[in-house]
Structure formats: C-alpha cells, structure tokens
Amino acid sequence: MSEVLVLNFTYEAINVTSFQRAVKMIFAGKAEIVHDRDRRINTANFAMRMPSIIRLLYYIRRPRQRVALTKKNVLIRDDHTCQYCGKQGDRLMTVDHVVPKSRGGPSTWENLVCACMRCNNRKNDRTPTEANMDLQRKPRQPKYIPWIQVKRNTLPDEWGKFLFLYNVSIEERIETA
Numbered sequence: 001m002s003e004v005l006v007l008n009f010t011y012e013a014i015n016v017t018s019f020q021r022a023v024k025m026i027f028a029g030k031a032e033i034v035h036d037r038d039r040r041i042n043t044a045n046f047a048m049r050m051p052s053i054i055r056l057l058y059y060i061r062r063p064r065q066r067v068a069l070t071k072k073n074v075l076i077r078d079d080h081t082c083q084y085c086g087k088q089g090d091r092l093m094t095v096d097h098v099v100p101k102s103r104g105g106p107s108t109w110e111n112l113v114c115a116c117m118r119c120n121n122r123k124n125d126r127t128p129t130e131a132n133m134d135l136q137r138k139p140r141q142p143k144y145i146p147w148i149q150v151k152r153n154t155l156p157d158e159w160g161k162f163l164f165l166y167n168v169s170i171e172e173r174i175e176t177a
Helices: 019-027 071-077 117-123 157-162
Strands: 003-007 013-018 031-042 047-056 093-097 112-116
Touching (some): 003 157, 013 019, 019 047, 047 157, 071 112, 093 117, 112 117
Antiparallel strands (some): 031 047, 093 112
16 A cells, blocks of 8 residues: 555644655655554665655645535435435435425525435425425534545554544534524
C-alpha cells in the first residue's frame, strides 16, 4: 500500500496522498512522520521507513462544505434504512418524497427519505398520513461530510485513531433544529 494519511497541524485527518508526495513534503520541511511502516526504502545515499501517517507543520483552514443533495447521500444519511418500516438493505432502497412531487413536494433534504420498494409502492402518491404510515425519523439536512473518501475495511490499523470523525452516528451528522 503506497497511500499515506495526511494530518493537519491539529492532528485532524485532511487527506490521503501518495508515498512519493509524502516524502517530498517531509524533505521540504512541510511535514513530519507520525507513524511509519515496517518496509524500508533504501538507495545508495539514503534509507528510510515508508511513512503511513504524516502531520503538516502548519495549519490548513478547511471551510465547512455543504452536503450535496443526491440519492446516494440521502441513503447514507438514513443509513440505508427504510424510514417507514425500518428494513435495512443496500440494493433495493429507493428515495421517496414525503410530500409527493405531484402535490408540490420539493426535492429537499427535509422532504426526501430512504424507503424500501414495498413501502414506496404502498405509499404511492399519498402523504404518510393518508397512507397510514409513520416516519421513523423526521428528515433533516446533514451537517457533516467527510473530506476523505476511504473504502470500508481497507484502512491500516494505525489510521483508526485519527479517523474518529468518520465514526459519527447518523444522529450526530444531522443538525438539530
């Protein structure tokens, strides 16, 4: 694995970069090694262990980014769980308008929920009240989106303590009104 986790000056994870870029940052005096791997890089003039985590020696300010309203993000916000029956699944989930589009329901965070095919078909072109279906949770806009895209179950163990922000529960990702 040649990826290196980059931490801000405050030890906040901000990026994943290549080994080559990480080494350039270390030699330029812009970063320091926080954790290294067992593998070594040896040349005629130089030897070092491959870095796994580096920390910048200066602070980078990252503005808060709004979460894009996409089907994928609605499903992630609701943890791929039907907001009507509670069934969970990755493949057969759809996005449902709480107030149907045909009745003027907007495509907003507050009007879109994850629903299984069965509940979506049962609700049809009605409101939850008319269909006698209760929402498990009121839909809200998430306030959190990770800057780093990492595949599940592929992280080196030493990265875990620096990626604690990504283990935030669904409730903590949603703004409280």
